[in-house]
Amino acid sequence: MTSDTIAALATAPGEGGIAIVRVSGPDAPALLRALFRPERDFESHRLYYGHLCADGETVDECMAVLMRAPRTYTREDVAEIHLHGGVWAARQTLDALYRLGARAAEPGEFTRRAFLNGRIDLSRAEAVMSLISADSSRAARAAVRQLDGGVSAFIRAAQAELIALLSGAAAAIDYPEEISFEEAAGDIGPRAEALAQRLESACDERGARIAEQGIEAVLCGRPNVGKSSLLNALARQERAIVTSIPGTTRDIIRADVMIDGLRVHFSDTAGLRDSQDAIEQIGVDRARRAIAGADVVLTVLNAGEEETDEDRELLRDTQDLPRIIVLNQCDRPMALRPADFDRPVVVSAATGEGIAELEKRVAAFGAGAGESALTQQRHMALAREAAGALRSAARICREGEDVSLAVIDLQAALGTLGRVTGEQVDEKLIDDIFSRFCVGK
Ligand SMILES: Nc1nc2c(ncn2[C@@H]2O[C@H](COP(=O)(O)OP(=O)(O)OP(=O)(O)O)[C@@H](O)[C@H]2O)c(=O)[nH]1
Ligand SMILES: [Mg+2]
Structure with a gap:
């Protein structure tokens, strides 16, 4: 006190x-x-x-x-x-x-x-802070679930299973003539494995990051297909310069848009081509890096023109990435057939046609984000550590080693989970967590 x-x-x-x-x-x-x-x-x-x-x-x-x-x-x-x-x-x-x-x-x-x-455990205290800093409904919902005790309940259930496993092991150690080690191991091994699996699937790092920080969506395509025009249409303001000169955009231009409670960071990039212009070439390099780090890539083609070698190369380069093929300029006479592409979105940056559909498709890449049982980095790291110890216990049981060795791992897992809710924490961790709050909270 x-x-x-x-x-x-x-x-x-x-x-x-x-x-x-x-x-x-x-x-x-x-x-x-x-x-x-x-x-x-x-x-x-x-x-x-x-x-x-x-x-x-x-x-x-x-x-x-x-x-x-x-x-x-x-x-x-x-x-x-x-x-x-x-x-x-x-x-x-x-x-x-x-x-x-x-x-x-x-x-x-x-x-x-x-x-x-x-009055509250550590995971709920952390939820208070997440709720204060949440800037989208997605992030706020995850924080409220945690504040309601969602994380605490999940961790308590895992701890209860661990205690059951530990008492099974203790029974085999104390009464070897009644419960053989083989019998005990045959029960503990699969259950430890299943619990490790449950802890790991409760962690969704990508989803947690997307719920908290938003999704990175990168517009790419050869020069003049209308990437900057699309960015402006999505942002509903003139963010990027649009001209009919190929190679207009060099630096990455970003615009934040809220779609369905999810924050989306769109990046407009330099048109991809081999350029003699040193500045444009730097822009192209930046574009390639942005594409590699994106949560979703919008591969933009000009629907009013025949496909070029550059288009084909880009379609190939982005085929293994999370991507949406966008056929822009559909207000012009169509030279491309949508049926020739994989689930393309047909849009016109000029008239706004198809933009709502494109937004829906982008938001779908954030579906389920922040809805896993654990959403905080600290909690996910501890859950994975506990899962590792459980797998080691399961291996010991499987390979017929001494059950008392598995007990060490099970106890380690129990202690690790206790650090999520704060039953087992040191002063330094508490200082670290609460110093990130604001004064008055
Ligand atoms: N008709 C029509 N014209 C468009 C559309 N989108 C873009 N344009 C025109 O196409 C030209 C190029 O548009 P930008 O948005 O600058 O193209 P970009 O892909 O950003 O080009 P770079 O920055 O050079 O790579 C401009 O003249 C736009 O007005 C569209 O949907 N319909
Ligand atoms: Mg541009």
Whole structure:
């Protein structure tokens, strides 16, 4: 249990409708009484109208609530003062609180107390931070599931299975005349293998990255097929320069678009061709690197012209990548037949025809992203480590080695999973996690 009382601004600094100062710790009730004059006396968890006074002067007309432990965010006594938005009143209030003995809270310290006081486990504390920084509905949904205890429940189920395996092994070690090692190994081996499989399939690194950061979609094609025009149509603004001169685009031009709650980063690239122009050639090299790192490649052809050798080469080069073939300029008389290509999207950057269909096809590459049981890097790394230990235990059982050797691996897996929810963590990890929070959370 923590003994001092902390205070911080809980809302974003700057001008706004209200500014909330939050206080947590044993002195929170006394501090609130010292500064806030309510019309009536406090009952827990009720918001009161009154005046905030410091050094005999009225600082603000405001609302305040006192929440008695343990039904609070931190499980300590918590006071919240809702002032008029802006910097001044909040500053005066915090200064008064500090003079009366409160300490300025460190980043994430309220949530850290919630964790240390046992109200939430570590995975839920991390979810709070993910929710704060989520900038798409996809990312927010993954965070809310984690906040609801989705990760905790998944880890608890895996730990329960591990404990069952460990007690099976213990029985074989303690009562060898009743349960033979072979029998025990025959049961533990396949179950350890299955649990390793379950842990690994709960990790989807690509999906987690896409949910959090968005999907990288790269437009490529020979010069003048209309890549920059497509980028502008998708972004609904004039981002890239469009001209009828082949080789217009050199640098990569990016535009962020929200499609169906998923963030998509489109990159327009230099038209791919062998160029004598040194600058254009650098652009072409950059384009090739962007293509290699893309989550989805949009291979753009000009539907109004016959296929060229460059088109054929590009179709070949991108065939093993996640890709969408885009036949642009369909407003012109068609020289290409859609039936000759693999599921092409037929569009016109000029008229907007087919753009909605193209967006749908791009978003499909993010389907299921962020919906795996685990979505945080730290949790996935630990799950994989536990799966590795389980596979080693399974191998020991399979090869008929001593069951007590498998016990070491099973215990290691159990400990590793405990670090996800924070049953087994060291101070440094906790410092590291909470220092990434903002002050006041
Ligand atoms: N009719 C018609 N013209 C288009 C369409 N898309 C692009 N264009 C025209 O095609 C020419 C080239 O367009 P850009 O968007 O600059 O082509 P790009 O692929 O970016 O070309 P580079 O940057 O040189 O590689 C311009 O004159 C555009 O107006 C379309 O859908 N229909
Ligand atoms: Mg261009």
